[in-house]
Amino acid sequence: MNWIYKYDEKFNYLPGEEIEIEEDADIPKGYTNVRPQDGLYKGKYNETKKAWYESATQEYIDSLQPKTLPPTEIDLLKHQNVDLLQQLTESEKRVEEQSKTISELIMLLNEKGVI
Incomplete structure (x- = not known):
C-alpha cells in the first residue's frame, strides 16, 4: 500500500x-x-x-503568525522597577564619587592650613 x-x-x-x-x-x-x-x-x-x-x-x-499582545500591567511595573533600580545605582555611584571628592578637598584645605 x-x-x-x-x-x-x-x-x-x-x-x-x-x-x-x-x-x-x-x-x-x-x-x-x-x-x-x-x-x-x-x-x-x-x-x-x-x-x-x-x-x-x-x-x-x-x-x-500570532499577534504580539500589549504588555500587561505587571510587565510595565517590572520594566519600571528595572529602570528605578538602575537610577538608584547611578545615584549611589554619584554620591560615592562626590563623597570622595569632598574628602580630597578637605584634606587639601587641611594641608594648606585653611581649616
Whole structure:
C-alpha cells in the first residue's frame, strides 16, 4: 500500500485528501505519490520536477503568525522597577564619587592650613 497526495487543477495541495492505494495501482489524475514536505503553508506541486514548493507569499505567512499582545500591567511595573533600580545605582555611584571628592578637598584645605 502507498499513500498518494491530492492537488487541485492549479496544483495546490489539498490536505486531508490523501488516500492509500495498492502498490501496483495506477495513480489517478490529480494525485501524486510524492509526499509534500512538512512546513508548507500553501504547497504547490510541480509535475515536471515531481516536487512540492511553497507558493504562499511572505505577507500571507506573516499574517498567520500570532499577534504580539500589549504588555500587561505587571510587565510595565517590572520594566519600571528595572529602570528605578538602575537610577538608584547611578545615584549611589554619584554620591560615592562626590563623597570622595569632598574628602580630597578637605584634606587639601587641611594641608594648606585653611581649616
